[in-house]
Amino acid sequence: MQPPFKIYNTLTRKKEVFKPINPPLVGMYVCGPTVYNYVHLGNVRTFTGFDILYRYLLHLGYKVRYVRNITDVGHLVDDADDGEDKIGKKAKLDNLEPMEVVQKYTNDFHDVMNILNNKAPSIEPSATGHMIEQIKMIEDLLEKGFAYETNGSVYFDVRKYSESHEYGKLSGRNIDELLSGQRELDGQDEKRENIDFALWKKATKGHIMRWPSPWSDGFPGWHLECSVMGQKYLGKTFDIHGGGMDLKFPHHECEVAQGTACNDVEPVNYWMHANMLTVNGQKMSKSLNNSILPNELFSGNNPLLDQAYSPMTLRFAFMQAHYRSTMDISNEALKAASKGYRKMINGLRLVKGLSYSEDSAIEKDAKLNKQILSIIDSVYRGMNDDLNTAVAIAGLFNLLKKINGIHLGQIKIPALEKEVFDKMVNTYISFVEDVLGFIEEKPQNLESAIEIVLQDYKEAKEAKDYDKVDLIRGQLKVMGISVKDMKDRIEWAYDEQ
Ligand code: AMP
Ligand code: ZN
Numbered sequence: 001m002q003p004p005f006k007i008y009n010t011l012t013r014k015k016e017v018f019k020p021i022n023p024p025l026v027g028m029y030v031c032g033p034t035v036y037n038y039v040h041l042g043n044v045r046t047f048t049g050f051d052i053l054y055r056y057l058l059h060l061g062y063k064v065r066y067v068r069n070i071t072d073v074g075h076l077v078d079d080a081d082d083g084e085d086k087i088g089k090k091a092k093l094d095n096l097e098p099m100e101v102v103q104k105y106t107n108d109f110h111d112v113m114n115i116l117n118n119k120a121p122s123i124e125p126s127a128t129g130h131m132i133e134q135i136k137m138i139e140d141l142l143e144k145g146f147a148y149e150t151n152g153s154v155y156f157d158v159r160k161y162s163e164s165h166e167y168g169k170l171s172g173r174n175i176d177e178l179l180s181g182q183r184e185l186d187g188q189d190e191k192r193e194n195i196d197f198a199l200w201k202k203a204t205k206g207h208i209m210r211w212p213s214p215w216s217d218g219f220p221g222w223h224l225e226c227s228v229m230g231q232k233y234l235g236k237t238f239d240i241h242g243g244g245m246d247l248k249f250p251h252h253e254c255e256v257a258q259g260t261a262c263n264d265v266e267p268v269n270y271w272m273h274a275n276m277l278t279v280n281g282q283k284m285s286k287s288l289n290n291s292i293l294p295n296e297l298f299s300g301n302n303p304l305l306d307q308a309y310s311p312m313t314l315r316f317a318f319m320q321a322h323y324r325s326t327m328d329i330s331n332e333a334l335k336a337a338s339k340g341y342r343k344m345i346n347g348l349r350l351v352k353g354l355s356y357s358e359d360s361a362i363e364k365d366a367k368l369n370k371q372i373l374s375i376i377d378s379v380y381r382g383m384n385d386d387l388n389t390a391v392a393i394a395g396l397f398n399l400l401k402k403i404n405g406i407h408l409g410q411i412k413i414p415a416l417e418k419e420v421f422d423k424m425v426n427t428y429i430s431f432v433e434d435v436l437g438f439i440e441e442k443p444q445n446l447e448s449a450i451e452i453v454l455q456d457y458k459e460a461k462e463a464k465d466y467d468k469v470d471l472i473r474g475q476l477k478v479m480g481i482s483v484k485d486m487k488d489r490i491e492w493a494y495d496e497q
Contacts, residue, residue, distance in 0.1 A: 058434070195250075
């Protein structure tokens with residue numbers, strides 16, 4: 001028997017059986033990228049991790065509303081509460097409109113998600129598209145007494161909130177330490193406490209990203225957008241909220257506070273955090289200058305890489321590590337992943353070519369049937385144990401041993417019960433394609449393959465073996481390629497007939 005689907009909840013620090021509020025619907029929110037630069041492999045790891053969760057929930061039969069936002073305003077340099085907007089800064093640097101920056105890097109993000117076969121979310125809202133809702137939530141927080149205005153900016157009152165609620169419970173921080181461990185406010189500061197965070201900031205003179213509000217021409221705080229969009233599309237309390245581990249504090253801690261203060265309910269039931277991709281043990285980050293970009297990986301054009309690696313190799317490498325563990329990117333891991341991925345896809349090609357047959361002369365092998373069912377169970381056990389993809393893949397490789405056995409004639413298909421055979425085939429295909437999201441990367445060097453065939457064609461022509469000549473011509477035509485006999489050479493072109 002398979003155990004139920006359990007996920008690790010950052011909020012309770014426990015693996016918990018997943019129970020949606022309103023099954024079969026599942027509401028899932030993942031913090032999307034701040035689109036001021038190309039996404040790096042670290043960002044990609046986190047989004048791929050949540051793609052697996054999304055896919056597995058669908059596989060389990062849930063209907064998932066998956067919201068992943070685009071942060072296009074409010075995320076300030078150094079994740080601070082003062083200073084330049086990351087997008088505004090980039091726009092000035094590159095002499096672009098802020099929304100041009102947003103579009104450029106959103107396009108890049110989408111391209112990368114597609115090439116890795118990550119599914120698009122159900123809704124992809126942006127912060128700038130929800131200004132009215134953000135202003136409304138600030139008004140609610142002011143009215144409830146959890147926020148205050150100073151000089152046209154509005155801040156969340158953490159001390160006030162912590163009188164009735166537990167600020168710090170998500171990230172495991174102690175409110176007294178947070179309140180006492182801060183620098184002295186110098187009287188110039190607009191905040192009452194250093195850990196208070198901005199809900200609305202009045203724009204300074206040079207700040208280009210600004211909107212009108214009841215308090216000032218300004219812009220919303222970074223933490224607000226996710227509370228607002230999560231609530232708008234998934235409700236005041238929804239099932240799952242995810243993001244990278246580095247967002248746990250302050251971003252998600254602030255979201256918990258905003259949602260709770262506003263609605264007096266827990267905003268999220270399961271908080272999930274994906275761990276960091278590292279380079280030589282250090283977090284991959286734009287600011288540390290150790291980023292590897294997807295295109296650099298696919299072309300091999302980065303000093304840290306020995307060679308190019310394909311998108312599916314990267315996907316396989318991600319799945320060899322658990323999403324809550326850090327993962328160090330290395331040539332060794334990628335080379336092993338490349339082999340693993342090919343083995344898995346060879347299995348897929350084999351299994352798709354199998355069909356069931358009965359033979360009264362061959363007895364059913366009860367032990368083998370039982371073994372196969374138990375391997376299938378192990379695949380689910382892996383996924384049900386907080387998405388342990390490495391265990392699930394090990395299970396699939398065990399299944400592959402049986403599939404190879406059939407291919408080599410060591411296992412006779414009629415020795416399997418039809419139900420077991422179908423389950424084996426369906427599990428392998430659905431896990432590889434639907435749950436883990438692998439696609440077959442076809443060989444790129446089609447042109448060299450055609451040249452080899454044309455060499456054969458030329459030799460057949462010289463030997464006047466016209467049957468073979470016609471055969472090659474016919475087969476290439478089926479593939480959409482026509483052979484052209486020129487005076488002094490043989491060429492090919494795409495068939496136009
Ligand atoms: P950002 O664009 O910086 O907001 O990041 C987008 C997502 O990538 C967030 O969920 C981050 O937590 C995540 N992220 C950033 N750096 C890394 C990293 N080195 N490894 C894994 N995830 C990361
Ligand atoms: Zn967020």
